[in-house]
Amino acid sequence: MPLPAPLDRAEAVVFDAYxxxxxxxxxxxRHAAAIGPRSQALSETWRQKQLEYSWVLSLCGRYAPFWTLTERALDFALARHPDVDAGVRDALLEAYRSLDAYEEVPDTLDALRRAGLKTxxxxxxxxxxxxxxVAAAGLAGRLDAILSVDPAGTFKTAPRAYDLAPLALAVGRERIVFLSSNRWDIAGAAAYGFAPVWVNRTGQPDEYPDLAPVRVIRSLDGLLA
Structure with a gap:
């Protein structure tokens, strides 16, 4: 059965992780009961600051490990929401090391590999x-490479961060389909020359009209449909 676009022109499929x-x-x-009614707000602040710190460091020409930024972002989030008991900090960081994979992820990776595509x-x-x-989510055997931007010393959307994928996979950038739930990451991938597919899990409005995805799906189930 022929693969749908843009997979029909691809040799590799590369995914953002988080x-x-x-x-x-x-x-x-996982710790919502201990955190209380501010759990969603805490999580959203934590994530926003984690990303913001990566963008600011990149623009300043600086770099720090993403785990360091994750810790700093959580500290800010706990300070921003002082009604949350800061005693949950260690438990939250430990949980972040073993985040849940979305339920469709294993089957999607398996299907792509059966189709002869690198993942x-x-x-x-x-x-x-x-x-x-990756180990906690049971995905290790389903991936040909697990690439961190760390060797590049910068974060996405810097082009040298995206350079890591074609180099590691020995595939031209024009033959790589790149998936992310982050619209800013899709913009970076489009500018770089990947075929970007936006996994718009939460139904966000589009942006960056000059750096558009080639396709939009709501979950990874839609990639092979």
Whole structure:
């Protein structure tokens, strides 16, 4: 059966990890009872600051491991929501090392590999974070490469972060389909020359009209449909 576009022109499919394969809010959800009614707000602040810190450092020409930014972002979130007991900090960080994969992820990766496509992660996460998360989610045997931006010393959307995928997979960028739930990451992938597919899990409005995805899906189930 022929693969749907843009997979029909691809040799590899590369995924962002956090928010795309892994549910970044599952760490807080596991401890929602201890956190109380501010759990969703805490999780959203944590995620927003984690990303913001990566963008600011990149624009300043600086770099720190993503785990360090994750810790700093959680500290800000706890300070921003002082009604949450800061005693949950260690438990939340431990939970972040083993985030839940979205339920359709294993079957999607298996189907892509059966179709003869290489599969990989390209993530802002540092190597230790990614290794722990992939192992906990049971995805290690389903990926040809787990790529951290750490060797590039910068975060996405810097082009040299995206450079890591074609180099590691020995595939031209024009033959790589890149999936992310983050619209800013899709913009970066489009500018770089990947075929970007936006996994718009939460039904967000579109943006970055000059850097559009080639396709929009609501979950990974839609990739092969």
């Amino acid at each position: 928010g795309t394969l892994l549910d970044v809010h599952s760490a807080v959800q 990989a992660i390209l993530s802002n996460g540092d190597p230790a974070m990614l290794d722990a998360a």
